[in-house]
Amino acid sequence: MRFLLDAEQRDFARTLDALLTAADTPAAARAWSRGDHAPGRALWTRLADAGVFALAVPGSFDGAGALPLELTLAFEALGRHAVPGPVVETAATAVLLATLAETGDPTPAKTWLPRLAAGTALATLRAETYALDADVADVVLVVAGEQLWRAAGPGAAVASHDPVRRLFATADGGELLAQGPQVAVAAERAREWAALATAAQALGAGRALLERTVAYVRERRQFGVAVGSFQAVKHRLADVLIGLEFARPLLHAAALSLDPVELAMAKLACGEAGYAAARAALQLHGAIGYTEELDLSLWLRKARPLRDAWGTPAACRARVLRG
């Protein structure tokens, strides 16, 4: 038992964090929300070069083999830096197609997995109501019961609280890629990986919100003192840290086991901790936090969607109780 990241994993996380810190991700996110995907695409390529999208792809399809723990490290960094685009859905699509290849037709996997791993293709997946960024994705998959479709088009756009997250009501139909019970099985596995990756993003977003708020309250002065010297401010931020620090081990354990109950616990804890961080960040920034002016808004608007996407707290709690 050694419940600690090894040196290689720590290096991977550090490298990715440095890459993203240097890459002005907030500008890419803002551009993405305006429909300008070029900076986001460029970022995507660099993440692929760093190996991010190979983490959900088996070696037989030019991937690194399924490495869920490394995936959580990568997606915590993506969340911390507010990287735009269907990152979760691309990983989930890779899992879906790889699983189908094990049990049946490997053609879609052969077609797409190498490109997803290489970052030359973006994928999105409509397993619930909406598909994220369906207008940008190179392949849009729709799971309908035991049928897997490649959608004909993105479908109607729907506004999200987070303009960087662009939702589309993609319709069933298009090209039928597979059908039968193995589709439901593969979709379930894809959902589990999506939950894991979204939990990691939520945790990363929570960290970014905490770090930026700590920096702000140390600088911001009212009544002649730093706002961060008020005990009510200190205690609220202490609670944010507690939420994040007790969520992370659940995330890592879920990555190690991929057990559905542990995945539900991780998604629940990371999602709630991220949203609690957003509530505190908004309150402690005051009016300026309530605007688009600060980059902070990129994470504030993301926190609640990440809490709910790929497993609402209610759904996660129900899963925990089913045992």
Add this chain to the structure above:
Amino acid sequence: MRFLLDAEQRDFARTLDALLTAADTPAAARAWSRGDHAPGRALWTRLADAGVFALAVPGSFDGAGALPLELTLAFEALGRHAVPGPVVETAATAVLLATLAETGDPTPAKTWLPRLAAGTALATLRAETYALDADVADVVLVVAGEQLWRAAGPGAAVASHDPVRRLFATADGGELLAQGPQVAVAAERAREWAALATAAQALGAGRALLERTVAYVRERRQFGVAVGSFQAVKHRLADVLIGLEFARPLLHAAALSLDPVELAMAKLACGEAGYAAARAALQLHGAIGYTEELDLSLWLRKARPLRDAWGTPAACRARVLRG
């Protein structure tokens, strides 16, 4: 619309409060928990002289007529001063017998109501699992469906978190006083008055806990300053005050309407506010609050039983939602 106490009501509350402040009620409560009922009985007589127990008794039975608003004022004072004994149950018994007298046999009312109003008799009532202070009460009633019994004996004693509240598992049977649908109707009305009186007690207990904690944190010094100057302490006590101040209007409205939904709202809000006050009082007193040494413990131990007795928060919320 004048949602304010009138001068007479304010005087009544003030007088009662002065009477109880002078009467060393904590000593009477401690004696009561040791099984020495003499000081409590004496207090009971003085409360009866002040008119407290006549407030649930019709004029036709030597009462003041049913005055629910005055009753809430009186019971808030009883709660604030931790008056021991089956005060709620005595009022509820009066309502039960008076209601039966309207619809059927007036004999039990004739026998007991004048004595209850005069404070010469204590009554208790087992409508749920246990009867409070059944060994002291002069009459112990048991409601079992459509049957009303005068119990043969108190039954087995059961320890309560609040040693001043002495529970007894009174058995069905004894002398059958009434049966038929009117018993269920009368019992329901008695439950409503019990909920109202218990809510008032909880609110009064919450006030006492807040007042004593404010006084303590103003005196107690750590790190060279008054504990009450720490913002975390201030904000926690501010939240206690908010809870109490928004519960009181619900209590008064419920007394005016006796509407079941409003009674449920009042019991819910007063019970939760009283318990929140106890949690804060304990935390902010620190270790000394965790002991029997301070009179504070009289209220700390009472707050949760009052929250749950005659309508748990869950039961109250369900009633609110039934509309």
Add this chain to the structure above:
Amino acid sequence: MDLTHDPEVESFRAEARAWLDAHVPAEPLPSLETRDGFAAHRAWEAELAAGRWAVVSWPEPYGGRGADIVRWLVFEEEYYAAGAPGRVSQNGINLLAPTLFDHGTEEQRARVLPPMARGEVVWAQAWSEPESGSDLASLRSRAVRTDGGWLLSGQKTWSSRAAFADRAFGLFRSEPGLPRPHAGLTYLMFDLRAPGVTVRPIGRLDGKPAFAELFLDEVFVPDEDVIGAPGEGWRVAMSTAGNERGLTLRSPGRFLASARRLAALWESGGRDPGVADRVADALTGARAYQLFTYANASRFAAGESIGAESSLNKVFWSEYDIALHETALDLLGGREAERADGPWAEGWVFALAGPIYAGTNEIQRDIIAERLLGLPKGRR
């Protein structure tokens, strides 16, 4: 003690309800924080004024009905129960008008109030400055004496509605360098289209320009637009702020209506038992807030003044409003809850600002602890 309204109040209620039933737009107006929506809401103010329902609490000569607080509360209950539009003129009606009634001149009231009531002139507030949020007294914007008036210079921010409004009011430092920061401030009204005024809209979290930054460069304001005595601005602003405003900032009618809508959403979704407690708490909280407000209104009508108690009010409604909207989003469920165009979306974003503005809840809790509980001042 009595919660039943007098017959006159009930007939007032009936009259309001009848008029609202006949006039409230069937379709919700476009968002108040957009140019089209602003215009639509301005037109609605004119329609309200035509029915003499725009400013019920004002005296009749100014277009009101001389309604007391109870009538005002009753009108608000009917207004929100009817699902009527938000009030684009609320800054003027709730913040500026009470100040004019207390401290303005007859000439100012005659000139300013009627067009305000008709929505012809929509007012924005200009209190905050970049360095003066909670610490309002540290204002830096200047008012410099000049022939027949004052020249305003400096920067204001969080000026709600200013993106589309006509005029604004606020405090300016007319006597710099006095020992107490509260001294030497003057309360002025100015035109947002006057020379020297630059309005920079600021996007809210949901991207809508709900407020703006104001850059003022020697903006001339005639003496007639000073309220109260120069240098007395703080007293002028605060005397109104504390009192009735604490009651009128958020009327219980809003939350009663929201709680009913929440309960309906819960019913229509099959009464999810996992959310039942929060729905029950929303119904209970709305009723508690209504009764708390009626109790304060009665005290107010009885001549008592409401001071720090309004801080209890502020903390309660602002945190209640967020909890209610979060419950609604949870009821809508994950993906529907993410829709920014959903029925509860704008209400949630709006609610998130509650604990921040009109005195942060941290400041309000300090006030409660120090002024209502008597805990030591100073250290925070």
Add this chain to the structure above:
Amino acid sequence: MDLTHDPEVESFRAEARAWLDAHVPAEPLPSLETRDGFAAHRAWEAELAAGRWAVVSWPEPYGGRGADIVRWLVFEEEYYAAGAPGRVSQNGINLLAPTLFDHGTEEQRARVLPPMARGEVVWAQAWSEPESGSDLASLRSRAVRTDGGWLLSGQKTWSSRAAFADRAFGLFRSEPGLPRPHAGLTYLMFDLRAPGVTVRPIGRLDGKPAFAELFLDEVFVPDEDVIGAPGEGWRVAMSTAGNERGLTLRSPGRFLASARRLAALWESGGRDPGVADRVADALTGARAYQLFTYANASRFAAGESIGAESSLNKVFWSEYDIALHETALDLLGGREAERADGPWAEGWVFALAGPIYAGTNEIQRDIIAERLLGLPKGRR
């Protein structure tokens, strides 16, 4: 990264489980905070020691098994899963023993530890004083030099277990008047039955004498019962307090077992959907706390020291424990929940003390904000 235990650890677990299955009393012992219960728990400590399960983390010569933190955590998981009795010797084992290992002499270890492990000598802690709760450094009790030892005088309070315990340990001011309050304190062990010691039991909220006041009047303590150098007491006490203790103060095994019992109670009561969320949160929180502890144990085993992180630990478990027991009481329902003799009653009363002792949660949050987040010190 790896959560699976080595085979040796699993066989250690199996051995512990087998022994506990064979020895844990079928009926719960009477409450630890009563005279009979204390005696029964003392006998249980002897039984544990006979099986060499009393002090698994100690070196073998002292009756332990030299178990590392992971084995200790595994033992605790099995211990509480088996429903074994509370540990009457925990003050000595968790607070005094680590100090003796770090700062004691070989003679002291040989003399003090074995009887502690066998429950023959039960230790009480004597840290707090009436005026020194959170502000521990302001201690006033004195240790005055005398022939061959020290004379202790003053008053200690909140001495848990002291009502029935044999000996106590604490800090005393041996060099009064030094500028820094932390300086001039000495760490001493003393006999609760020595001449000059008066023990006044203090009733806990539920009336049980869970702790006591100690009045000391020139109580003689020989030099051999001083731990570390005279005057160095603060450093001696704190060096152990911060570190491993943060992990061992409340073992995850307790909460895993409690959460399972809570879930069983919920199941047996028909899975009330209104409480489901809180049960799910209890299960999730217990697992989170276990994993958080394993992560810190791994860091500790890797040679890192755990400082202010233990404040995260303290706040989490203490508030978790209260929430868990409140949920249980709500599941029992109103009148059953009021029973002080109910299955969850004593656990609830015990949990209520969590946020108060071992550093109040207010202090812990200050530490988290200042030392882990780097927020400004001082003002509170």
